[in-house]
Amino acid sequence: MKLFIRRLFVFFVFPIIYIIINSIINYYYFQNIKVNIGTKNMLIAGDSHPKRAINPVYFKNAKNISQYAEPYVLTYWKLKEILKYNKFDTLLLGFSPHNISNFNDYKFYDPKWSGEMFKRSYPIEEFNKIDNQIEIDYKKYYNIIMRQFIFYPIKNHNNFIGSYSNSKKSSLDNLKGAVKRHYFWKNNTASISKISVSYLDSIINLCGRNKIKIILVSSPVHESYLNKIPLKILSKYKSLKNIYNNHIIIDQLKTQYPDTFYRNPDHLNKYGANKFSKYLYNTLNKKKDYN
Amino acid sequence: MLFNSIDFAIFLPIVFIIYWYLNSKKLYIQNLFVLIASYIFYGWWDWRFLSLIIFSTIVDFYVGKKLKLEENKTKRKILLLTSVLINLGFLGFFKYYNFFVDNFVAAFSFFGHEINPNSLNIVLPVGISFYTFQTLSYTIDVYKKNLKPTDNFIAFSAFVSFFPQLVAGPIERATNLLPQFYKKRSFDYQKAVDGLRQILWGLFKKIVIADNCALFANQIFNNSSDMNGSALILGAIFFTFQIYGDFSGYSDIAIGTSRLFGFDLMKNFAFPYFSRNIAEFWRRWHISLSTWFRDYVYIPLGGSRGNNFKKVRNTFIIFIVSGFWHGANWTFIIWGLLNAIYFLPLLLTKNNRNFLDIVAKDSRFPSLYEFTLMFLTFGLTVFAWIFFRAENVRHAFSYISGIFSKTLFDIPNILNIKSALVSIILIVLFIILEWLGRREEFAIAKIGLKWYRPVRYVFYYLMIFAIFWYGGKEQEFIYFQF
DSSP states (O other), X not given: OHHHHHHHHHHHHHHHHHHHHHHHHHHHHHHTOOOOOOSOOEEEESSHHHHHHOOGGGSTTXXXXXXXXXXXXXXXXXXXXXXXXXXXXXXXXXXXXXXXXXXXXXXXXXXXXXXXXXXXXXXXXXXXXXXXXXXXXXXXXXXXXXXXXXSSOOSOOOTTOOOOOOOSOOOOOOHHHHHHHHHEETTEEOOBOHHHHHHHXXXXXXXXXXXXXXXXXXXXXXXXXXXXXXXXXXXXXXHHHHXXXXXXXXXXXXXXXXXXXXXXXXXXXXXXXXXXXXXXXXXXXXXXXXX | OOTXXXXXXXXXXXXXXXXXXXXXXXXXXXXXXXXXXXXXXXXXXXXXXXXXXXXXXXXXXXXXXXXXXXXXXXXXXXXXXXXXXXXXXXXXXXXXXXXXXXXXXXXXXXXTOOOOOOOOOOOOOTTHHXXXXXXXXXXXXXHTTSSOOOOOHHHHHHHHHOHHHHTTOOOOOHHHHGGGGTSOOOOOHHHHHHHHHHHHHHHIIIIIIIHHHHHHHHHHHHTGGGSOHHHHHHHHHHHHHHXXXXXXXXXXXXXXXXXXXXXXXXXXXXXXXXXXXXXXXXXXXSHHHHHHHIIIIITTTTTTOSOHHHHHHHHHHHHHHHHHHHOSSHHHHHHHHHHHHHHHHHHXXXXXXXXXXXXXXXXXXXXXXXXXXXXXXXXXXXXXXXXXXXXSHHHHHHHHHHHSSGGGGSOOOXXXXXXXXXXXXXXXXXXXXXXXXXXXXXXXXXXXXXXXHHXXXXXXXXXXHHXXXXXXXXXXXXXXXX
């Protein structure tokens, strides 16, 4: 038995040393995270809608930092972190009905999203401020942190900076899946996410405090998807537009593009993104208060 | 608790240390500790269902004691029937109640009579299909006088609830496992090391192979109407390795863990995908279940003796019952039926006892003939697994018709095709390791034993790295709630 324990100890010594060394190195890199957006004066933020729909090449000095499935909570933490070391003067923020649907409240809990969300948010999270409002799978969270620290040195722990991404593909087949994901939670119609609404407000206030012009943007969705958005959520979306009408709001939700311009029922593809980005650029240029 | 969880990673060393510390004490204390640890293990999932396993244990213990004293044939049959009805009654209620109700309603609707019975929201107790069969093996063997009934309630309870194999097998025979509780276990260094090695291999199969394959199998099966033919074939193959990695991996962890505690469990999988015909497959797949059905159902029915009608009848009964054991769905029954159809020609032509040894036992590679047989057998099992995985019969048939379409030779239209390729490479590496270790208890039992220790350690470290890399998500074992 003693021989067994001794051999077991010897066996595990090397991996433990390996883990400790990696953890120390990663902790050093983690403590010294400095997000650098370069000399960009415009940021495009939000989830897959602005990620796919707004091509930064059509704007002067713009960077698209959007990421798939990003809730406003995460966008807020991200912007706060970026503003520690960078300055920019304009923010294009994706703002559509699904952004305020309460399926967003499960992104730090449901296995579909939580792993990815934790991977992005661990350097910037403020879970203690929200864990009384939404469920957080802390077990999964610590698991993700462990995985980020022990395997090998990671110089860049800021997984929260996204980019523009799209393709030429077009398929309107999976309407049911998209609607179910955004507006139905466990077979019940989704309600409004209070925390998403609250953090939308926080983002707007953050921009105000830092003298950043915020522009709320909703990209076109296919009418088959548009017709399925629950009235309750549409109504809240409209009321928020009224509340924030002192800011620039570019609502192209109902604008219909040719079917071949949609990646799927609620996202534009490359062709749609080019058209929408050009439109956005021209519209912003015409607006006096933007300039 | 799942074997691939932090909870078990903490539970096992604690139990291990206390268990061997207690080795210096009396045997019944060691058995009592195993019993308590097993109840904690089982109750971790839901403590309320401990009452079921305790009740089942008490009934079968007292049935055994009564059978010891009773010589009257009729009364002995009544005692046996009591045990069978109670155990199968629990199993039938928890597992099959809603199935029978739904089909009863469907049958009535078919004839134009609508009825609205209540479907119950029944939670299936973890491992009920396994421990009920395990205790039944005790009462049946006592009835047949193949085993002396025990007076040691603690030893018997520990046998029924022994935590390594409680929730997903192997389904142990009382003749094998119960006597191991009668004598003190002494620490065996080599057994413990083999046990650890088997646990490592089991975790690798479960986490690196099965969970990886599950991601793609689920993606493809859950969206099968959108997939092309080649993707559907890939989905079936991914599921084939998912179920094998999952289930045999769990068995390896169970057997390896038992070895750490000085117990020997029966082998449950013997490289089934290297089988050269379906009969060989069923001698190598879920051995504890197939031998249970053979000994307690097939042979009492007459087995393969008698005329062809009886052989056919018995074969269909055994495979359909085996299918039904897996789940309350017509897909499992059809899966069983398919396997019966595969098996029958071999039985009727008396070729079911060919290939008793592992393929290419004395050579490095199989012959072309052996390879062809393995390939065909593998193809048949992959086809049958489609029914096993499908949500319902309609889904299974639409899946199959999707395969045999003009998109069969297109590039699979799955998401993350690069990740899928990585998974395929892992499967190939896995098959190579399995092939190299096919003559042993488990694939890596002897691999690397002749290497220098540092080199062997690096091999194990790579496996542990892969386990941690692909881990992080607890995918429930397919058989967890059987």
